[in-house]
Amino acid sequence: MNTFLSDTWHLLLRHVRTTIRIPIWIAITLIQPVIWLTLYGQLFRRVVEIPGFGAGSYIQFLTPGVVVMTALFGSAWSGMGIIEDLTEGVMDRLLATPVSRIAILSARVLHAALTVAVQSIIILLFGLLLGARIPGGVAGCVAILWVSSLLGAGMSALSNGLALVTRREETLIAVINFFGLPLTFLSTAFMASELMPPWIRTLARANPVDWAVNAARDAMLGLHWAEVARAGAMLLAFAVGSVLAATQAFKAYRRAS
Amino acid sequence: MDTAIACEGLRKTYSNGVKALDGVSFAVKPGEIFGLLGPNGAGKSTTVRILATLTRPDGGTASVAGGDVIGDPAAVRLRIGYVAQASGVDKWATGRENLALQARLMRVPPAAIADRVRSLLERVALADAADRIVKTYSGGMKRRLDLAMGLCNEPAVLFLDEPTTGLDPETRAALWRDLERLRKERNLAVLLTTHYLEEADRLCDRLAIVDHGKVVAAGTPGELKAQVGAGATLDDVYLAHTGKHIQAAGPSVIGGEAE
Ligand SMILES: Nc1ncnc2c1ncn2[C@@H]1O[C@H](COP(=O)(O)OP(=O)(O)OP(=O)(O)O)[C@@H](O)[C@H]1O
Ligand SMILES: [Mg+2]
Numbered sequence: 220m221n222t223f224l225s226d227t228w229h230l231l232l233r234h235v236r237t238t239i240r241i242p243i244w245i246a247i248t249l250i251q252p253v254i255w256l257t258l259y260g261q262l263f264r265r266v267v268e269i270p271g272f273g274a275g276s277y278i279q280f281l282t283p284g285v286v287v288m289t290a291l292f293g294s295a296w297s298g299m300g301i302i303e304d305l306t307e308g309v310m311d312r313l314l315a316t317p318v319s320r321i322a323i324l325s326a327r328v329l330h331a332a333l334t335v336a337v338q339s340i341i342i343l344l345f346g347l348l349l350g351a352r353i354p355g356g357v358a359g360c361v362a363i364l365w366v367s368s369l370l371g372a373g374m375s376a377l378s379n380g381l382a383l384v385t386r387r388e389e390t391l392i393a394v395i396n397f398f399g400l401p402l403t404f405l406s407t408a409f410m411a412s413e414l415m416p417p418w419i420r421t422l423a424r425a426n427p428v429d430w431a432v433n434a435a436r437d438a439m440l441g442l443h444w445a446e447v448a449r450a451g452a453m454l455l456a457f458a459v460g461s462v463l464a465a466t467q468a469f470k471a472y473r474r475a476s
Numbered sequence: 477m478d479t480a481i482a483c484e485g486l487r488k489t490y491s492n493g494v495k496a497l498d499g500v501s502f503a504v505k506p507g508e509i510f511g512l513l514g515p516n517g518a519g520k521s522t523t524v525r526i527l528a529t530l531t532r533p534d535g536g537t538a539s540v541a542g543g544d545v546i547g548d549p550a551a552v553r554l555r556i557g558y559v560a561q562a563s564g565v566d567k568w569a570t571g572r573e574n575l576a577l578q579a580r581l582m583r584v585p586p587a588a589i590a591d592r593v594r595s596l597l598e599r600v601a602l603a604d605a606a607d608r609i610v611k612t613y614s615g616g617m618k619r620r621l622d623l624a625m626g627l628c629n630e631p632a633v634l635f636l637d638e639p640t641t642g643l644d645p646e647t648r649a650a651l652w653r654d655l656e657r658l659r660k661e662r663n664l665a666v667l668l669t670t671h672y673l674e675e676a677d678r679l680c681d682r683l684a685i686v687d688h689g690k691v692v693a694a695g696t697p698g699e700l701k702a703q704v705g706a707g708a709t710l711d712d713v714y715l716a717h718t719g720k721h722i723q724a725a726g727p728s729v730i731g732g733e734a735e
Contacts, residue, residue: 229580308562312565315528316553317583476530
């Protein structure tokens with residue numbers, strides 16, 4: 220247990236160090252949500268006027284959506300890092316040491332969650348600047364970070380698992396392109412559920428992205444805390460399940476090599 | 477411990493059906509530099525990966541540094557260094573950070589890590605470049621860092637998969653000197669794979685020529701040459717056993733043999 224925690228911590232430091240040494244990466248992760256907020260905020264500004272939409276201002280509605288969309292896309296790419304480790308021989312070098320095997324995965328998952336948390340804070344601040352408000356207060360912010368980082372952790376575990384099974388960047392890119400947008404649009408990230416066709420509303424209920432968006436939006440407004448808590452628990456289960464799946468993928472990888 | 481590496485009848489077929497090893501056996505003593513020589517695809521890397529606990533054999537037994545590779549890989553990992561054919565260092569970290577993390581994962585006591593890293597950096601002549609990220613290193617600098625990574629835990633057995641491929645003659649000679657010193661000072665056993673005739677001939681105490689997943693000849697370079705005939709070179713030996721010439725022998729490093 221001790222070596223597991225210590226190995227996770229030192230591998231996490233490695234990933235954080237790598238992240239802050241690639242300036243273009245930082246620039247993109249910071250600028251992209253800003254562009255999304257301004258662009259979509261302007262583009263869809265008037266949908267709140269559709270009868271039945273519910274929310275008062277679109278930026279208020281959109282901010283939690285962009286938090287969650289960033290969590291989804293940021294962490295879905297997490298598997299690229301492990302593929303780089305495979306092709307450069309870093310993975311073999313690690314596996315020839317006594318390092319805790321699970322720490323290799325958990326460090327990557329924690330790194331994704333941490334990155335998502337930082338991005339979420341930046342998006343919330345920018346949302347405030349554009350006129351969104353957070354009546355949910357500090358508790359609301361904590362809840363938003365909780366759901367977004369758990370979604371990020373789960374997605375990054377799935378991405379790493381897929382990377383270990385397929386070992387190819389092309390496959391990962393194809394899968395993210397295939398699932399990314401549907402997962403986003405089968406949620407209330409951009410559109411109120413009241414205006415969704417019933418079949419989409421049904422599908423959305425099975426979508427962790429939708430759980431996270433709804434919880435983040437309620438938490439931001441300080442409403443429906445029981446539902447926020449339920450979504451938080453479901454996302455925790457999603458993250459744990461994804462990590463378990465990734466562990467199995469790692470075992471399969473080591474057997475096959 | 478009078479054998480550093482002992483393996484017996486190692487067999488390995490990959491999941492895609494490629495039969496990489498078909499009964500490989502040899503033994504290496506502490507303080508010995510042992511070379512695996514053989515054509516591309518002969519099974520050299522597979523042998524090294526099995527002994528370094530990275531791949532499980534389908535059959536056979538192997539013990540390394542007193543531990544059973546299959547039954548107790550964790551014990552083996554503590555006592556070996558492994559430098560792969562592909563580098564394996566983190567190119568976004570500095571040389572010092574790479575070594576410090578490796579030492580930590582190799583269970584070097586935390587209080588000893590900084591000193592250990594400093595002396596390794598000096599040993600491989602990277603002290604001046606220690607705080608630059610590895611992405612800016614030359615090929616030779618990277619290979620020297622690889623060697624230092626493999627020595628982090630002061631291993632009893634060091635595995636080097638094609639350690640000098642792509643190195644210039646001077647760097648290669650420096651690496652040979654390092655290995656010879658380590659062998660003398662710490663009784664280190666080294667298993668290396670190579671495609672270079674001179675490396676096999678001059679550096680290795682004993683050799684095994686591997687072809688199609690089998691050891692087809694083994695012994696000291698002198699013994700192997702004597703078996704083939706008076707005046708035979710190692711290339712003649714290689715040709716006799718594999719039907720091929722040793723690939724690019726590389727520029728001469730020691731002595732005056734112009735190639
Ligand atoms: N992970 C793998 N999956 C499937 N086949 C593999 C794998 N690794 C190696 N092989 C195959 O096993 C055989 C032996 O490969 P190995 O890498 O051990 O050879 P080698 O002697 O190191 O060759 P080289 O001199 O080219 O490095 C080759 O036919 C190779 O294609
Ligand atoms: Mg090889």
